[in-house]
Amino acid sequence: MKPLSVGLLGLGTVGSGTLKVLLRNRDEIERRIGRPIVITRIGVRSLDKARAITQNMGVDIPLTQDLSAVTKADDISVVVEVMGGTTTARLAVLDAINAGKHVITANKALLAEHGNEIFAAARQHGVMVAFEAAVAVSIPIIKALREALAGNRIEWVAGIINGTTNFILTQMKQHGSSFTDALKQAQLLGYAEADPTFDIEGIDAGHKATLLSAIAFGIPIQFSRAHIEGITQLQAIDITYAEKLGYRIKLIGIARRSEQGIELRVHPSLIPENCLLANVNGAMNGIMIKSDAAGITAYYGAGAGSEETASAVVADLVDVARLELADPQHHVPHLAFHAESLNPIPVLPIGDIHTRYYLRIPVKDEAGVLAAITKLLADQMISIDAMLQRTSSHQGGNAGTDVIIVTHGAQEARIDSAIAAIQALPAVSAQVVRLRVEDLDQVAMH
Numbered sequence: 293m294k295p296l297s298v299g300l301l302g303l304g305t306v307g308s309g310t311l312k313v314l315l316r317n318r319d320e321i322e323r324r325i326g327r328p329i330v331i332t333r334i335g336v337r338s339l340d341k342a343r344a345i346t347q348n349m350g351v352d353i354p355l356t357q358d359l360s361a362v363t364k365a366d367d368i369s370v371v372v373e374v375m376g377g378t379t380t381a382r383l384a385v386l387d388a389i390n391a392g393k394h395v396i397t398a399n400k401a402l403l404a405e406h407g408n409e410i411f412a413a414a415r416q417h418g419v420m421v422a423f424e425a426a427v428a429v430s431i432p433i434i435k436a437l438r439e440a441l442a443g444n445r446i447e448w449v450a451g452i453i454n455g456t457t458n459f460i461l462t463q464m465k466q467h468g469s470s471f472t473d474a475l476k477q478a479q480l481l482g483y484a485e486a487d488p489t490f491d492i493e494g495i496d497a498g499h500k501a502t503l504l505s506a507i508a509f510g511i512p513i514q515f516s517r518a519h520i521e522g523i524t525q526l527q528a529i530d531i532t533y534a535e536k537l538g539y540r541i542k543l544i545g546i547a548r549r550s551e552q553g554i555e556l557r558v559h560p561s562l563i564p565e566n567c568l569l570a571n572v573n574g575a576m577n578g579i580m581i582k583s584d585a586a587g588i589t590a591y592y593g594a595g596a597g598s599e600e601t602a603s604a605v606v607a608d609l610v611d612v613a614r615l616e617l618a619d620p621q622h623h624v625p626h627l628a629f630h631a632e633s634l635n636p637i638p639v640l641p642i643g644d645i646h647t648r649y650y651l652r653i654p655v656k657d658e659a660g661v662l663a664a665i666t667k668l669l670a671d672q673m674i675s676i677d678a679m680l681q682r683t684s685s686h687q688g689g690n691a692g693t694d695v696i697i698v699t700h701g702a703q704e705a706r707i708d709s710a711i712a713a714i715q716a717l718p719a720v721s722a723q724v725v726r727l728r729v730e731d732l733d734q735v736a737m738h
């Protein structure tokens with residue numbers, strides 16, 4: 293049978309991993325699909341760098357800086373985009389689609405920002421756009437949501453979906469590394485994005501949560517409406533207090549369906565310490581899905597890395613090889629639901645979400661402070677689940693008291709009103725810290 297002829301755009305961490313896995317597992321892959329997968333041409337920026345990589349792998353594949361020599365080549369039927377970025381990558385992917393080629397990409401930024409346009413073009417040209425590597429690399433989460441759980445109504449998806457930030461938090465907690473050192477290490481290991489602010493500010497996780505929300509609920513891709521907070525504002529003292537209360541803090545991406553709309557958010561969250569996600573460490577990712585028939589399912593695996601990501605890219609190549617000649621009507625819909633059935637359910641403003649909260653309120657140690665705080669919470673109908681009071685030494689050198697409160701479920705707008713009122717109390721000596729608490733239906737590890 294004719295080999296599947298592939299054009300590769302990018303030969304960095306993911307591109308070189310893809311080439312390596314395809315070469316190493318050539319026979320095993322061919323046994324699965326009945327024909328070889330061959331990289332026919334590689335588009336890159338630096339020819340010298342790419343030549344050194346291909347020579348090192350013992351292959352002689354034509355290299356080019358002219359991306360259209362890949363995207364428009366008659367002898368190529370699949371283009372794998374692993375360059376990153378949203379400008380050149382968008383044009384290259386659209387060029388490939390317009391030339392009738394299937395596309396595989398690991399580029400979540402591209403799909404979160406331009407996915408609606410790219411998938412519409414792909415539908416028009418009857419080609420596949422596969423993106424398993426774009427979310428939680430070695431975990432087949434796109435396939436799980438789009439195919440394995442296709443009989444379910446999905447209620448929520450929540451997970452640790454950025455390897456870099458999870459690696460940083462773990463290095464800081466378990467090895468006492470500084471934030472800066474841990475980030476540098478993540479960059480050296482090839483985990484971080486070209487612009488690491490995408491990782492540490494939660495944007496990369498926001499891209500991934502947006503894609504998961506679209507395929508979980510059959511809604512258009514709405515990245516601009518996602519609420520995103522990273523880990524740069526997180527303070528060590530809150531990690532310590534959270535632990536005393538039986539929680540660990542993780543950067544979590546959440547897509548949840550409620551009666552009012554869709555919650556789509558990424559932020560540091562307190563997770564009960566016996567919950568599966570609280571025990572996902574290093575660059576690993578963990579995702580939980582709650583659906584009506586299957587119940588809660590959980591997924592764990594590497595969240596970043598060269599061959600780990602290549603594993604997903606090659607799996608997409610295998611899918612394309614199997615379905616390449618099928619009628620487009622028999623392809624799995626890009627976003628799990630037929631395009632004409634997408635439902636424009638609104639993504640809710642963050643003030644409308646409903647969850648539990650952790651508050652750290654730095655106060656002067658005076659009589660009546662606690663009563664004043666609990667009254668202001670009660671005014672907003674917020675009830676308290678747990679409370680801790682600790683003498684603090686971190687308030688600018690002045691010893692004071694930290695009042696730490698974990699609430700029951702409340703609407704975020706009410707919490708914000710209560711915090712504003714608490715902040716105005718004369719006894720409150722510094723900024724009130726608010727973090728969200730996610731119980732994830734209390735699925736525990738035993």
Ligand code: NAP
Nearest residue numbers: 302303304305306336337338374375376380398399596597
């Ligand atoms: P990388 O190591 O920086 O490699 C990028 C490659 O693309 C390099 O070969 C680079 O060439 C080439 N390139 C970049 N811009 C180009 C342009 N305008 N024209 C031609 N070639 C260009 O990046 P990566 O880590 O492999 O990531 C690639 C993509 O995969 C990104 O979308 C990323 O978000 C995604 N991803 C990465 C991981 C991971 O663990 N690293 C995991 C999942 C998804 P030069 O070296 O010559 O500049």
Ligand code: HSE
Nearest residue numbers: 454455456483485596
């Ligand atoms: N920078 C990303 C992460 C790569 O750390 O998760 C994998 O998408």
